[in-house]
Amino acid sequence: MTTLFLMVGLPGAGKTTRARQLAEEQGALRLTPDDWMLPLFGVAELDGKRDVLEGRMLWLALEAVKVGTNVVVDYGCWSRDERSAIRWLAEAEDARFRMIYLPVDAETQRARIAHRWATAAGETFPMAEADI
Structure with a gap:
C-alpha cells in the first residue's frame, strides 16, 4: 500500500534529515518547502507564497500516492487540524498515513539551528527567537 509520511516537529528537530532518510529507504518522493522557498524567492516566507x-x-503528494508513489511531506505541521486534514486527504486516496513526530529539547534545538546556519547558510534561513 502506498504511504504518505508526514513529518511533525519544531525547527531543529531533525525533520528534514529524517525525511531524506525515509525517502531513500522507502523510494519516496520528498517534498520540503524550504528546498524551494530560498531558490525561488530568496526568503523563507514571502507574502503568503509559502502557503501557496x-x-x-x-x-502533488496526493497525485503521487494516486499513482502508487510513496511520499514524505516535510512541513512541520504544528497544527492538529492541519495534520488531521492531511491524514484525511491521504486516506481518501486509499493511501496509508504515517505521522513521524520528532521531539527535541530546547538546548538541542538551538544548537542544531545555530549549526545549520553556520554550516549551510545558503540552504537555510535565519531564525529569530520568536520562530523557535
Whole structure:
C-alpha cells in the first residue's frame, strides 16, 4: 500500500534529515518547502507564497500516492487540524498515513539551528527567537 509520511516537529528537530532518510529507504518522493522557498524567492516566507507552495506540494503528494508513489511531506505541521486534514486527504486516496513526530529539547534545538546556519547558510534561513 502506498504511504504518505508526514513529518511533525519544531525547527531543529531533525525533520528534514529524517525525511531524506525515509525517502531513500522507502523510494519516496520528498517534498520540503524550504528546498524551494530560498531558490525561488530568496526568503523563507514571502507574502503568503509559502502557503501557496505548500498547497501545490500537497496536491502533488496526493497525485503521487494516486499513482502508487510513496511520499514524505516535510512541513512541520504544528497544527492538529492541519495534520488531521492531511491524514484525511491521504486516506481518501486509499493511501496509508504515517505521522513521524520528532521531539527535541530546547538546548538541542538551538544548537542544531545555530549549526545549520553556520554550516549551510545558503540552504537555510535565519531564525529569530520568536520562530523557535
